[in-house]
Amino acid sequence: MSLLAEDTGAADLGLRWKPGFHTLGPAFLTDLRPTPLPDPYWVCRSEAVARELGLPAGWYESDTTLAALAGSLPIAGTSPFATVYSGHQFGVWAGQLGDGRAIMLGETEGGLEMQLKGAGRTPYSRGGDGRAVLRSSIREFLCSEAMHGLGIPTTRALCVTGSDAPVYREEAESAAVVARVAPSFVRFGHFEHFAANQREDELRALADYVIDRYYPACRTTERFNGSAYAAFLEAVSERTAALLARWQAVGFCHGVMNTDNMSILGLTIDYGPFQFLDGFDPRHICNHSDTSGRYAFNQQPNVAYWNLFCLAQALLPLIGDQEIAVAALESYKTVFPNEFEGRMRAKLGLHGAAEGDRTLIEGVLKLLAAGKVDYTIFWRRLSDYMADGNLEPVRDLFLDRAGFDAWLLSFSERHAGTGRAEAAELMRRSNPKFVLRNHLGQQAIEASRKKDHAAVATLLAVLEAPFEDHPDADAFAGFPPDWASTIEISCSS
Template sequence: MSLLAEDTGVADLGLRWKPGFHALGPAFLTDLRPTPLPDPYWVGRSEAVARDLGLPPDWHSSQATLAALTGSLPIVGTSPFATVYSGHQFGVWAGQLGDGRAIMIGETEGGLEVQLKGAGRTPYSRGGDGRAVLRSSIREFLCSEAMHGLGIPTTRALCVTGSDAQIYREEVESAAVVTRVAPSFVRFGHFEHFAANQREDELRALADYVIDRYYPECRTTDRFGGNAYAAFLEAVSERTAALLAQWQAVGFCHGVMNTDNMSILGLTIDYGPFQFLDGFDPRHICNHSDTNGRYAFNQQPNVAYWNLFCLAQALLPLIGDQEVAVAALESYKTVFPNEFEGRMRAKLGLAEAAEDDRPLIEGVLKLLAAGKVDYTIFWRRLSGFMADGNVEPVRDLFLDREGFDAWMLSFSERHASTDRALAAELMRRTNPKFVLRNHLGQQAIEASQQKDHSGVATLLAVLQTPFEEHPGADAYAGFPPDWASTIEISCSS
């Protein structure tokens, strides 16, 4: 049980901690303590993450736990720190960055890093206050768990705590802290930092740490003549390709794919101006700050490859041969399309590949784009058609009935010899009923700003199991209201 020791002023979460990233030393991080926030309160909690961490069932019953996860109490066995990294932002070298509002609590004995986002200034805050607002914290909390529910690699979120302390953004808002959890928060930008500063010893130490911890198979590979660093780059490239295929298949826009927002483990990280598509628009830009559309939905796969090229440049002093480094990126060009087609084939209920699958996939995406058809609802209704044979709910989504009918004929012919029940089950497990649409998040945020956090809990429950029907929750699966298109999400979100 979590408790507050009156004589020491610390909280004990009942977890055992190990050095982890902290053992790399002061060249990589700065030791510091979070800055307390007054009168914290619970906003949202993920019991699934609590179980993964090994917290007891009553972990949230203690005021000491609440204070500790808001940054107001030290946690027994931890040595908090912030890490330094650099990166390219919107395609431009930004120089030194770092954890400007994230403070690592430590790594649990089970191998999960715990981080407080919004817990105060660090040496890398670059003039910022190191805080996060309630609005953005709820969005990150919900989307972290929503992505996990969708089966997409992601950082997780244990909880959001709030405080009435005032934070100044475009307007005055209340403060909040997200407790984030991941096997590692190392980013492409960590490697870029030491490469840009010609600190090869630190670059090698970082690479060795990540390889030995997360990519040990690279030590014994025969790829690239046994070059472990090239094999590491290839493995990261392939994980990233698979991640991007999942994003594109589910209609997820990240919004700010800077190199410092790219996980070395191929996780979705740093939820800021994200959005799940409503009407399908391949050129959709979800980030109001992205005036040139660099991170538009259809640009994400290419941007990921560009970011991997930056990582390759950073690792070049270790790889030792530019041609080998470029070769290590090559598989991205096959892994991404293969993974994407596989995901889309499953969405169509096709368990096995056939030569005419690609035109079938491309054809439906063109139809969806031409009519700005709601992406999530289309796929869920198509799953329903496979189960009950009623095509009208799907057909009603399209103004171009002739185009839809022609595609539907090809789709039905492709399924002529398949077991419809098995195909329907595959589609139900692949096409979610629920995603975190912007307007749903906004409604939960507005209620929480009035101290009603029930909407966060209800939304979390459906998003954690988004493929289930959840009777009574159909309002969370309907079309977005007209006002949803007026929501603007920027980098400050």
């Protein structure tokens, strides 16, 4: 029974909770309560996540629930805590990190953990104020749900609560708290922390917990000399490879792929300086703080492998053989390209693989890069062309018409003898009409700063179903305005 379950004035969200990660003990976490958010108000909510959690109808109508999700009231059945981890940031060992502004409420009986991000200082805040600002909270909320709508593994977001309390970044901004949800928030950095401090007992306890909860098949492996830890590393590698293939196919830049921002379940986690590509530029850097370009769009697959190598080093005391650890990473090199090519074939409306597909994919990506062609609009217009036969909207995107026409001939030959309607259907399921472009997020943020939160809800409704036409929302599917290129997103975002 949680100590908070019997607190006077504790809020009852109608959820049942279980111990989960908390059972690992004080070496892994610190018990503490959120810092109350003064005079909170609702900014945005996801009814889809509420249903996933099993919250009752009308859950948000209570002032008590508002206060609880802003960190101002304890929640019955929970024992809040912050976890400790370490990690590599921009390729450099950063030492101990941890949940500097995220406080875990606990795990529901449905198997979902819930955190309040921006809920105040923790022992791991490293001098920070433990707060999140409205700007970054709205971006995380919207992108979490946008990625889910795109079918990309991700943490989710239940709601954002705001406050007029000032928080100081480059300038004074208003505070906010994101209630975010995931099966697990364990990161590569959790393992790195105990390995770096030569605490093998805790490292083993953490690995056993994660394997038993999320990767039980690793216990019965006959590969890697029967090592469950090596099988676990391989499984994480393959999930990460599949995630990166999805990112690259949809044109998503994470912006800060530090090892402490890598999910052990292959989820997209920690939405900071992210961006969906506008004009296609493989070398695009979305993080204004990334002066070296380490996390440029085309570097993401290699960085993910580098991060997995760091995880392998952390697990080496448990695996016991460096060659086996390296072998456990090997499948990344085949899973990523296979997954990526499969997703690109779907974007091209191709139901099966054939010789020459890689050349076809590489050819169109080179054309898009040469002309900085808008990535999302191109793929959606190509889908429309397969449906209605109108080629001009696609050709109009290219200055190099001859180059595009030559590629189109190869594309058409590849589709010879296949049904256009069937191909168009696959393409429309694979090429979203809507993504969370930076300027769309910024417009919603500016409206919310004026206490007009309807813009966030309107954008959310479209992003939850990004493959649908939503004719009333065509403005969200257009080219970005000129001012969009001036938006600078940094690690404070």
